[in-house]
Amino acid sequence: MKATGSQIIVESLKKEGVRHIFGYPGGVVLNIFDALYDAKDIKLFLTRHEQGATHMADGYARSTGKVGVALVTSGPGATNTVTGIATAAMDSIPIVVLTGQVPTMLIGNDAFQEADIVGITRPCCKYNYLVKDINDLAYTIKEAFHIASSGRPGPVVIDLPKDVSAATGKFHWPDKLNLRSYNPTMEGNRWMIEKAAEKITRSKKPVIIAGGGVILSGASDELRIFAEFTDIPVTTTLMGIGAFPTDHHLSLGMLGMHGTYYANMAIQESDLLIAVGMRFDDRVTGKIDAFAPNAEIIHIDIDPTSIRKNVDVDIPIVGDSTKVLFTLNQILKETDKPQWEEIRKSWIKHIDEWKKARPLSYRFDENIIKPQYVIEKLYEATGGDAIIATEVGQNQMWAAQFFKYKKPRTFLSSGGLGTMGYGFPAALGAQVAFPDKTVIDIAGDGSIQMNIQELATAVIYDLPVKVAILNNHYLGMVRQWQELFFNERYSHSYLHEVPSFVKIAEAYGAVGLRAEKPSDVEPVIREALRVRKPVFMDFVIDWKEKVYPMVPAGAPIDQMLFDEEPKKEEKKLKVIK
Amino acid sequence: MRHTISILVENKFGVLSRVAGLFSGRGYNIESISVGETLDPKISVMTIVTEGEEAIVEQITKQLNKLIDVIKVQDLFEVEHVEREMVLIKITPPAQLKAEALRLAEIFRGRVVDSSQKTYTIEITGDEKKIEAFVELMKPMGVKEFVRSGKIAIAREKIRQ
Numbered sequence: 001m002k003a004t005g006s007q008i009i010v011e012s013l014k015k016e017g018v019r020h021i022f023g024y025p026g027g028v029v030l031n032i033f034d035a036l037y038d039a040k041d042i043k044l045f046l047t048r049h050e051q052g053a054t055h056m057a058d059g060y061a062r063s064t065g066k067v068g069v070a071l072v073t074s075g076p077g078a079t080n081t082v083t084g085i086a087t088a089a090m091d092s093i094p095i096v097v098l099t100g101q102v103p104t105m106l107i108g109n110d111a112f113q114e115a116d117i118v119g120i121t122r123p124c125c126k127y128n129y130l131v132k133d134i135n136d137l138a139y140t141i142k143e144a145f146h147i148a149s150s151g152r153p154g155p156v157v158i159d160l161p162k163d164v165s166a167a168t169g170k171f172h173w174p175d176k177l178n179l180r181s182y183n184p185t186m187e188g189n190r191w192m193i194e195k196a197a198e199k200i201t202r203s204k205k206p207v208i209i210a211g212g213g214v215i216l217s218g219a220s221d222e223l224r225i226f227a228e229f230t231d232i233p234v235t236t237t238l239m240g241i242g243a244f245p246t247d248h249h250l251s252l253g254m255l256g257m258h259g260t261y262y263a264n265m266a267i268q269e270s271d272l273l274i275a276v277g278m279r280f281d282d283r284v285t286g287k288i289d290a291f292a293p294n295a296e297i298i299h300i301d302i303d304p305t306s307i308r309k310n311v312d313v314d315i316p317i318v319g320d321s322t323k324v325l326f327t328l329n330q331i332l333k334e335t336d337k338p339q340w341e342e343i344r345k346s347w348i349k350h351i352d353e354w355k356k357a358r359p360l361s362y363r364f365d366e367n368i369i370k371p372q373y374v375i376e377k378l379y380e381a382t383g384g385d386a387i388i389a390t391e392v393g394q395n396q397m398w399a400a401q402f403f404k405y406k407k408p409r410t411f412l413s414s415g416g417l418g419t420m421g422y423g424f425p426a427a428l429g430a431q432v433a434f435p436d437k438t439v440i441d442i443a444g445d446g447s448i449q450m451n452i453q454e455l456a457t458a459v460i461y462d463l464p465v466k467v468a469i470l471n472n473h474y475l476g477m478v479r480q481w482q483e484l485f486f487n488e489r490y491s492h493s494y495l496h497e498v499p500s501f502v503k504i505a506e507a508y509g510a511v512g513l514r515a516e517k518p519s520d521v522e523p524v525i526r527e528a529l530r531v532r533k534p535v536f537m538d539f540v541i542d543w544k545e546k547v548y549p550m551v552p553a554g555a556p557i558d559q560m561l562f563d564e565e566p567k568k569e570e571k572k573l574k575v576i577k
Numbered sequence: 578m579r580h581t582i583s584i585l586v587e588n589k590f591g592v593l594s595r596v597a598g599l600f601s602g603r604g605y606n607i608e609s610i611s612v613g614e615t616l617d618p619k620i621s622v623m624t625i626v627t628e629g630e631e632a633i634v635e636q637i638t639k640q641l642n643k644l645i646d647v648i649k650v651q652d653l654f655e656v657e658h659v660e661r662e663m664v665l666i667k668i669t670p671p672a673q674l675k676a677e678a679l680r681l682a683e684i685f686r687g688r689v690v691d692s693s694q695k696t697y698t699i700e701i702t703g704d705e706k707k708i709e710a711f712v713e714l715m716k717p718m719g720v721k722e723f724v725r726s727g728k729i730a731i732a733r734e735k736i737r738q
């Protein structure tokens with residue numbers, strides 16, 4: 001079949017099952033956009049900024065498990081995608097970013113809108129290509145999707161010079177790939193898994209830490225079988241939220257810097273950690289030398305570089321979480337059946353005491369809206385049946401702590417890179433994938449202003465995302481650090497009078513609602529969920545509210561700060577060990 | 578410890594910068610790097626000399642292995658191997674030392690590859706110690722310029738019992 005490069009690109013995307021693309025046109029990708037004009041089974045969502053496009057592709061990928069696709073032009077269009085690419089890379093999200101490039105004969109000549117995007121993105125993507133020959137197009141796209149979605153997933157960039165997309169050639173879809181240098185290990189080493197099973201049988205105080213890898217691999221069911229069969233409590237990282245139901249009796253919630261008291265205490269007391277699909281990020285471990293001092297560690301991860309990068313590991317198992325957990329479950333069920341409940345009884349009891357002593361809590365106030373209250377009400381109003389995206393900062397941590405997540409792929413948050421401005425476009429991407437689901441972006445007034453222009457995308461494509469803005473006129477997390485560690489010197493964290501989010505919403509053709517006192521919260525949420533339109537909910541919250549518990553950066557994770565009832569002679573903050 | 582790492586990679590453009598970028602991006606140090614084609618023109622071999630604690634070198638080899646274009650990584654520290662590098666050294670010996678310079682070059686199995694009225698350029702290959710010893714000996718001869726190739730290395734074959 002004779003075809004132009006652009007038609008080959010579009011046909012190849014169809015072969016990969018792509019139905020939705022997020023993008024922005026420009027000079028050197030006009031041929032591709034022209035080919036898309038006729039492609040009825042592929043819908044392109046025109047965003048307002050290329051960063052928005054990559055985050056939408058990312059949110060689409062996180063919520064569906066499919067590869068998200070973004071298409072942008074060269075130069076500034078391409079460089080605007082870098083934050084989205086780095087965000088996806090840090091959280092192992094499969095996206096393919098197609099960037100336009102100046103014609104091959106002009107590459108290197110500082111041509112108009114030229115940027116070396118292959119060079120720029122090399123350190124922040126899983127792989128990238130510059131396609132110089134039309135005959136390589138189809139193969140490259142197939143390979144790119146394979147690399148993005150297999151092994152430890154990640155973003156892949158394909159740079160497409162204008163002359164290649166304009167040339168004429170033959171469309172030939174390759175049957176198979178020939179990648180001798182890329183073979184992710186899927187099956188864990190059987191002998192190692194047997195050793196792990198033996199340790200699990202002997203352990204008295206084990207804890208499972210589930211990370212984003214559990215969700216990416218689809219291992220939630222196996223994880224649940226494993227935890228329930230062996231009666232081992234499960235804590236998740238931020239990226240692992242949704243991997244294990246928060247309301248399960250074995251759930252410890254999130255661990256780490258803003259983790260629960262009981263998760264962090266359990267980790268520090270445990271004699272065995274079973275880490276699945278997580279990478280011991282510094283926000284999880286706190287002071288590394290003091291992390292889980294008595295525990296042996298079993299580490300299951302598909303990426304060998306994650307193992308022994310930050311912590312020493314006793315049993316490393318390289319492999320896909322689902323496959324390894326499946327084998328582990330089989331082995332455990334075949335071993336002479338230990339009386340799990342009996343073995344774990346005192347450990348579970350101990351944990352339940354911690355849970356009772358310091359549950360996640362906040363002080364409700366009748367006169368001023370507490371952000372945690374807003375999240376609780378969002379949970380109640382949706383019954384937990386929603387996809388929650390977050391921005392970054394206090395809003396993200398409250399969303400992680402106070403909403404209960406029952407299913408994987410329902411919590412979308414920039415974990416590794418901590419990208420402000422991620423949540424809103426990511427929510428739009430998820431809404432494209434699930435038009436009938438409730439999708440909520442929990443935002444701060446700082447973060448929402450980083451990609452607020454995508455409200456136009458939301459309105460035009462009828463994407464009824466609800467944005468809950470926890471408005472405190474501050475960069476809340478920055479303020480929190482300044483208050484706790486910088487002697488209340490609030491250097492440039494006050495955002496002054498923020499714009500009227502209600503008017504902004506209305507100006508774009510969306511709905512704006514405002515809640516100024518606690519009694520407004522429920523009606524506002526109810527109204528927002530009722531209208532089938534994008535909504536900004538502006539919640540004026542207690543600007544002094546902080547995220548607790550908190551482990552100061554560099555401290556051991558059992559040294560948490562709590563919000564104590566202020567007593568006359570005592571300092572308000574107490575370090576509790 | 579110092580490690581010599583041999584890496585088989587796809588012979589494509591950009592691969593060298595992927596490998597070098599991995600080192601700089603993660604704060605590892607490259608002491609020397611040399612690259613060339615193998616018998617199969619689609620594959621190149623890189624020899625990288627790096628230094629670091631065991632855990633760092635373990636990360637380096639794992640990270641290298643993770644790169645899509647890397648076919649095989651071998652840390653030669655773990656096996657018997659032969660290392661060589663080449664140096665071209667341009668000296669300006671005073672008249673009374675000219676003969677001595679040539680004699681030393683011969684002892685070290687160097688070759689004079691260029692000469693002018695005032696200079697000799699000597700090619701010398703060998704392991705690091707030999708090269709350092711030679712350079713040391715040449716210092717009194719007035720080293721005008723010298724250039725090292727970076728190390729290349731290959732594992733020794735096992736001798737069958």
